Amino acid sequence: LYWLRPVLSSDVTNTQSDAESILRFQRARLLLSGTKLWNSLYERWCRLYRTIQFCNEDCWWFPHLASRGRHDNNPIIQSQVTTLADQGNDAMDDSSVESSNMDDVDEAAPMSANDAGGDALASTFRDPKMARVLTVVPQAMPFNRRVNLFNSLLESDKLRTQDETAAFRQMMMNIDEGEEAEISGRERVTIRRDALYSDSKQSLNILGKRLRKKVQVTFVNKHGQEEAGIDGGGVFKEFLDDLIKDAFLPQTVREEGNEGENGYHPDFFSVTPLQTLKVNTTFDGNNAILSNYEFLGRVLGKSIYESILVEPQFCLPFLNKLLGKQNSLDDLKNLDPEYYKNLKSLRHMSAQEINDLGLTFELHESATTTIDLMPGGSAIPVTKENVIQYIHLVSHQKMNVRGSRQISAFLHGFRDIIPAQWVRLFSAYELQKLISGDDAVKGIDVKGMMSVMRYSGGLHPSQPIVQWLWQVVEEMTPGQQRKFLKFMSSCSRQPLLGFGSMVPAPCIQQTRLREDDHGNDVAEGLDTGNIRLPTSSTCMNLLKLPKYTSVEMLREKLLYAIESASGFELS
Numbered sequence: 001l002y003w004l005r006p007v008l009s010s011d012v013t014n015t016q017s018d019a020e021s022i023l024r025f026q027r028a029r030l031l032l033s034g035t036k037l038w039n040s041l042y043e044r045w046c047r048l049y050r051t052i053q054f055c056n057e058d059c060w061w062f063p064h065l066a067s068r069g070r071h072d073n074n075p076i077i078q079s080q081v082t083t084l085a086d087q088g089n090d091a092m093d094d095s096s097v098e099s100s101n102m103d104d105v106d107e108a109a110p111m112s113a114n115d116a117g118g119d120a121l122a123s124t125f126r127d128p129k130m131a132r133v134l135t136v137v138p139q140a141m142p143f144n145r146r147v148n149l150f151n152s153l154l155e156s157d158k159l160r161t162q163d164e165t166a167a168f169r170q171m172m173m174n175i176d177e178g179e180e181a182e183i184s185g186r187e188r189v190t191i192r193r194d195a196l197y198s199d200s201k202q203s204l205n206i207l208g209k210r211l212r213k214k215v216q217v218t219f220v221n222k223h224g225q226e227e228a229g230i231d232g233g234g235v236f237k238e239f240l241d242d243l244i245k246d247a248f249l250p251q252t253v254r255e256e257g258n259e260g261e262n263g264y265h266p267d268f269f270s271v272t273p274l275q276t277l278k279v280n281t282t283f284d285g286n287n288a289i290l291s292n293y294e295f296l297g298r299v300l301g302k303s304i305y306e307s308i309l310v311e312p313q314f315c316l317p318f319l320n321k322l323l324g325k326q327n328s329l330d331d332l333k334n335l336d337p338e339y340y341k342n343l344k345s346l347r348h349m350s351a352q353e354i355n356d357l358g359l360t361f362e363l364h365e366s367a368t369t370t371i372d373l374m375p376g377g378s379a380i381p382v383t384k385e386n387v388i389q390y391i392h393l394v395s396h397q398k399m400n401v402r403g404s405r406q407i408s409a410f411l412h413g414f415r416d417i418i419p420a421q422w423v424r425l426f427s428a429y430e431l432q433k434l435i436s437g438d439d440a441v442k443g444i445d446v447k448g449m450m451s452v453m454r455y456s457g458g459l460h461p462s463q464p465i466v467q468w469l470w471q472v473v474e475e476m477t478p479g480q481q482r483k484f485l486k487f488m489s490s491c492s493r494q495p496l497l498g499f500g501s502m503v504p505a506p507c508i509q510q511t512r513l514r515e516d517d518h519g520n521d522v523a524e525g526l527d528t529g530n531i532r533l534p535t536s537s538t539c540m541n542l543l544k545l546p547k548y549t550s551v552e553m554l555r556e557k558l559l560y561a562i563e564s565a566s567g568f569e570l571s
Helices: 019-047 078-086 116-122 128-136 143-161 165-176 193-212 234-248 287-305 316-322 329-334 337-348 351-357 387-401 404-417 428-436 446-452 464-475 478-489 551-563
Strands: 187-192 215-220 269-271 277-279 362-364 370-372 454-456 507-511 535-537 542-546
Touching: 019 329, 116 128, 143 193, 143 428, 187 193, 193 215, 193 234, 193 287, 193 404, 215 234, 234 287, 234 478, 277 316, 277 404, 287 404, 287 428, 316 329, 316 404, 316 428, 329 337, 329 387, 337 387, 362 387, 446 464, 464 507, 464 551, 478 535, 478 542, 478 551
Parallel strands: 187 215, 454 507, 507 542
Antiparallel strands: 269 277, 362 370, 535 542
């Protein structure tokens, strides 16, 4: 119905009475009803993904879409991406799969999915069949292929927002005239490491949609001196990684050594019983607080826009909100399993047991705050007849009403960078992978990194020093492996599509073992001077490895370098 003999939009509204027209209309009805059922089953599969998988992920794939095909080559219409990226997203805020009226065939054809945003997204793809699949049943295509298409959308948008051809030409003219060599068009910010959050919010939040442009960061150390690192992309990656850790993780779960060093700010997110993050609902949602959530939405959107994987793991109900979906009772299990279990147990109680609980249609938000679940709810007792209504009202209050102002502000910032329609290519758990990578991988995939690593400066994979390096990396703890990756690339999480997708490809360059007190090379064979530490050019994913003479020396120096957290001043 979608791919081999696709239903046409005209079939839905066909009123002719001949046999062929009736068959086409019945196929259209089957498409609409089947899509609603199939998407409902997929929503349930996603809710159970971390506990019980009642089928494998590949069961959802259309056979013709299971592997890369001609549709992956130049799939995007550039002009349509520009239009879509500039559209407002306010109309998307209240949409949801559950609210789609797919039974009413007179309202819309399946390609629109009752969603103007779906039409806009569909228009960006060259192949109309693929456009319909991606806007209505995206799970029919494997995740990695959808990630590639999502990256195509990003790259097409960056041709407009980050094109520096004209700016580079102007810079060359300035050089000819003896002026400073500086590329215009970039947003430049100076960030004090001991005021990371406040400086970042003050400098970046005012940019709004202009945050899609390239941002060049200069760090100022705790002594008030600018760090030596020149931002060719690596400094910004480290900045964004550190900012998101500081801003999203509650104080109680931040790394012990970092407490207080980035300046104080309240915890904007709290930890659920499943050790995931949810919006901190203890705030009253005043405008001063909401501006922080709007900023955090832009920051998270920027990390996705630049394909920088970050640490936070969000609860499924929050991710549903990022997708523009309403949460239902069954989503409560992914927020607080114990509360969900106790709430659902009311369904199986007798009338007397429910009466003995003395419940009314109100919810105690705190020791001093009570919310009516319906008008006059505090005077309406919960009975066997209305207990189902009570359960769903409690769930709705906790999942969709509580913290809604903070979430709305977050979405406003997030959609300044990432249009709502783009992330709808993914389910909630897939969106988490898009944010932080595959959490099933502990540390890094060392063999995968080895397979794509390049070598320069006279290095070759057969040399002892290279074999020592990989031996040391394999022996590291998962935490140390991520620090090694961050030392080399400024990002502690490996690429979502593997190390083969890193641009530029990772490389190890051999350098002289010793240097004098001024940082100059000392000729090989001399025992004078200082033994160098490993260094890196993070914008090039380049590790500069001195020519160590033993595996013990390499281990000592490498671990010291990655554990020192010296920013861009290490030598």
